[in-house]
Amino acid sequence: MSLFHFLRNRSSFNPFVVSVTLSFVLLVIGIALLIPQQAETVLNAAKTGIFKNFSWFYILAFSAFFFFLLALSVSSFGNIKLGSNEEEPEFSFWSWLAMLFAAGMGVGLMFFGVAEPLTHYLSPITEGGSGARQQDALLHTLFHWGVHAWSVYAAMALALAYFAFRYKLPLSLRSCFYPLLKEKIDGKAGDIIDILALVATLFGIITTLGFGAAQLGAGLAQIGWISENTFSVQTIVIFAVMGLAVASAASGIGKGVKMLSEMNLTLAFVLMVFVLATGPTLHLLSAFNDNLGTYLSNLVQLSFKTYSYEQNHTEWFGGWTILYWAWWCSWAPFVGLFIARISRGRTIREFIFGVLAVPSLFCVIWFTIFGDTAIWINDHTAAGALGELTGTPEKLLFRFLEYLPLPTLTGLVSLMVIALFFITSADSGIYVLNNIASRDKSVAAPRWQAVMWGLLMSAAAIVLLRFGGLPTLQTMTLIVALPFALLMLIMCFSLWRGLNADHKYFTTAVTPSSVYWSGDNWQDRLERMLNQTQEQDILKFLKTTALPAMRELGEELSDKYSLSVDIQTHFDREEPAVEFTIHKESLRDFMYGIKTIKREVSEQLIKDGHLPHIRHNVTYEPYTYFFDGRSGYDVQYMNRRELIADILKQYERYLNLLTDVGQELMSHQQTELAE
Structure with missing residues (x-):
């Protein structure tokens, strides 16, 4: 032997x-x-x-x-x-x-x-007196x-x-x-x-x-x-x-x-x-x-x-x-x-x-x-x-x-x-x-x-x-x-x-779309989760879900509450986006935007036989961005009503900031922009 x-x-x-x-x-x-x-x-x-x-x-x-x-x-x-x-x-x-x-x-x-x-x-490494x-x-x-x-x-x-x-x-x-x-x-x-x-x-x-x-x-x-x-x-x-x-x-x-x-x-x-x-x-x-x-x-x-x-x-x-x-x-x-x-x-x-x-x-x-x-x-x-x-x-x-x-x-x-x-x-x-x-x-x-x-x-x-x-x-x-x-x-x-x-694993929060979800149409959501989204999918989401939601909310705010609402589309940009803006005279405007971002996918995930839905080396997500530069989040699983609720949640935060230091901060930022 x-x-x-x-x-x-x-x-x-x-x-x-x-x-x-x-x-x-x-x-x-x-x-x-x-x-x-x-x-x-x-x-x-x-x-x-x-x-x-x-x-x-x-x-x-x-x-x-x-x-x-x-x-x-x-x-x-x-x-x-x-x-x-x-x-x-x-x-x-x-x-x-x-x-x-x-x-x-x-x-x-x-x-x-x-x-x-x-x-x-x-x-010789030591020098000087005895002490x-x-x-x-x-x-x-x-x-x-x-x-x-x-x-x-x-x-x-x-x-x-x-x-x-x-x-x-x-x-x-x-x-x-x-x-x-x-x-x-x-x-x-x-x-x-x-x-x-x-x-x-x-x-x-x-x-x-x-x-x-x-x-x-x-x-x-x-x-x-x-x-x-x-x-x-x-x-x-x-x-x-x-x-x-x-x-x-x-x-x-x-x-x-x-x-x-x-x-x-x-x-x-x-x-x-x-x-x-x-x-x-x-x-x-x-x-x-x-x-x-x-x-x-x-x-x-x-x-x-x-x-x-x-x-x-x-x-x-x-x-x-x-x-x-x-x-x-x-x-x-x-x-x-x-x-x-x-x-x-x-x-x-x-x-x-x-x-x-x-x-x-x-x-x-x-x-x-x-x-x-x-x-x-x-x-x-x-x-x-x-x-x-x-x-x-x-x-x-x-x-x-x-x-x-x-x-x-x-x-x-x-x-x-x-x-x-x-x-x-x-x-x-x-x-x-x-x-x-x-x-x-x-x-x-x-x-x-x-x-x-x-x-x-x-x-x-x-x-x-x-x-x-x-x-x-x-x-x-x-x-x-x-x-x-x-x-x-x-x-x-x-x-x-x-x-x-x-750290990333244990600090990653549940996506905001899950907060609003009641469990209705769970098969549709599961299908979207298990399909790797590409750029054309996000464009479709922006045009058929995000833009109609913003228009519906904008009509309510302008017709009933006389607010100045502006909705803009940027489909010709490198990162296609839609923006929902409520104008204020003396304060910085409230703005809620959704843009398309591209993420690299690990080659190891593509080769993993247990993840058959991952086939492309890049994926695309509709990501929010705000008037104050805060980090956004993925909203691709939201429907029209959930998206309206999310915009209102961010607008409510904006209104709460109009008191005390928040008002001073936003007024100062508006002044800087005007200059």
């Missing part, structure tokens, strides 16, 4: 998606094993090329995600629910915020909480971990949740492109989208595995359980953690994982409070306000900063900001799917506020407490000893804890937090990979698939660590995330198209 047939018959996989993905990953592993030096040369060249040619694209893309979400939150689209209009949120607001808080935690915060602010503090450099260090750290990172997750999660819960499509990435691809999302176009997402997610998780293994090994060495953090130790750590994650994913012990996650969050929060209490507490409390204000006031400038005028900082820019942006892109399907699953029933405005504000605020708190404390200890207690370890960031957290009380206990707690984050992230990652790779997203994956993903990620992480270390993992993430970032921009456009269609 071929691999393709095995995947189709013995798994939940989409054979094409998984075959291409496996081939790519195995090719990368094979090249790294067989020709490591040449592979490293190629990867370095690719990294240099991306830094030189596409840094601007990453910056612009992330800013586009952020401002796109802000625009949605303040627009009328913000009122749309992620689900039906009557649907209530699955979780209470505070429970939902707590889960977003959990999503904001991870191995990355443990790895970089101390290392990144201290590294920036000692790098100014410390402020700049925290500013750059918060920029990397703040709303821009969460904008990528929020954009992905919003598209997934919207199309899954509002359009009732499968909870998968290909569904996010439905407004652009329609049914093609079930074909090869959808497969290509899944392949890009699968490859990006794989290398994002593999990079995280590398960071976690390096830090766990460093922690074990720091507390004396092993003599040295070697590659062999990191290999054992990866297999041990991935084994637990695979066992968890294959057994489906969801409650156990939930309990571990809650315990992990508690331990992380306790560790953070401990550092706050035993560190320079007053300094940290003041620094939090300062860091938050500095971050918010520099947000727009940093959003578009590419260091094109500061060439001496471009290496730092590529090695930090651009690598982070690539990492966040690769994690977007993973984190986005989790956020989407817990956000059903929220409005888009509530969703954007919660996903951007809550985790970002927690990151400000976390990095203020760990980062500012590390810089303070380095300058006041450690005599620069912490700064000497920035080249080995996996060691920094544990060395940092040695300068605080109870270092052995806090080191063990940190090890437990990192290990649990490691396990739960890998477990969730396996679920997401199965989801992206599956034919039917609603079918549970066989257990052996969890083992396959675990072995694949472990093997890739170990090989890439062995032949290049963490920089190689980061380079692979940088390369595969570039096309995925472009895909996400297209996804945002698709989401905007979907929201526009949604």
Whole structure:
């Protein structure tokens, strides 16, 4: 049995998606094993090329995600629910915020909480005295971990949740492109989208595995359980953690994982409070306000900063900001799917506020407490000893804890937090990979698939660590995330198209002709509804229905009420029309017109076999227009009496406006016309 047939018959996989993905990953592993030096040369060249040619694209893309979400939150689209209009949120607001808080935690915060602010503090990117450099260090750290990172997750999660819960499509990435691809999302176009997402997610998780293994090994060495953090130790750590994650994913012990996650969050929060209490507490409390204000006031400038005028900082820019942006892109399907699953029933405005504000605020708190404390200890207690370890960031957290009380206990707690984050992230990652790779997203994956993903990620992480270390993992993430970032921009456009269609659908009112209709002659109306009107049909309507109605009403108004009525026809115009005007001496005339407008018909509707009455690529409608420039409406289904009633309804509105400001407005407009 071929691999393709095995995947189709013995798994939940989409054979094409998984075959291409496996081939790519195995090719990368094979090249790294067989020709490591040449592979490293190629990867370095690719990294240099991306830094030189596409840094601007990453910056612009992330800013586009952020401002796109802000625009949605303040627009009328913000009122749309992620689900039906009557649907209530699955979780209470505070429970939902707590889960977003959990999503904001991870191995990355443990790895970089101390290392990144201290590294920036000692790098050329910061200038001035100690205070100014410390402020700049925290500013750059918060920029990397703040709303821009969460904008990528929020954009992905919003598209997934919207199309899954509002359009009732499968909870998968290909569904996010439905407004652009329609049914093609079930074909090869959808497969290509899944392949890009699968490859990006794989290398994002593999990079995280590398960071976690390096830090766990460093922690074990720091507390004396092993003599040295070697590659062999990191290999054992990866297999041990991935084994637990695979066992968890294959057994489906969801409650156990939930309990571990809650315990992990508690331990992380306790560790953070401990550092706050035993560190320079007053300094940290003041620094939090300062860091938050500095971050918010520099947000727009940093959003578009590419260091094109500061060439001496471009290496730092590529090695930090651009690598982070690539990492966040690769994690977007993973984190986005989790956020989407817990956000059903929220409005888009509530969703954007919660996903951007809550985790970002927690990151400000976390990095203020760990980062500012590390810089303070380095300058006041450690005599620069912490700064000497920035080249080995996996060691920094544990060395940092040695300068605080109870270092052995806090080191063990940190090890437990990192290990649990490691396990739960890998477990969730396996679920997401199965989801992206599956034919039917609603079918549970066989257990052996969890083992396959675990072995694949472990093997890739170990090989890439062995032949290049963490920089190689980061380079692979940088390369595969570039096309995925472009895909996400297209996804945002698709989401905007979907929201526009949604808004138009739910705000379109019933046509005025339905207001007057009593149900008489319903067969005639149905026949007209199911026949695509052309220009000659509208001309016939104007001559046999609209014009006689206007003449009948005009005779009544002029003979009985002595009003000056004028009826004009414009059948020779590009848009044939008839106009009914009541003249006023001191006010602007009342005018009710009906003109012929042409509308394009979608080719997809013409080809749809379920709509046999749609045969032409254009259709025509008799549309009203008024003396005051208001938007009109279609009146093609009105008969003569209904049309008279509609003219009188508009005339009654006109008469009601003759009082107060309405009279002043119409008098002013009449004066302007006379001039």
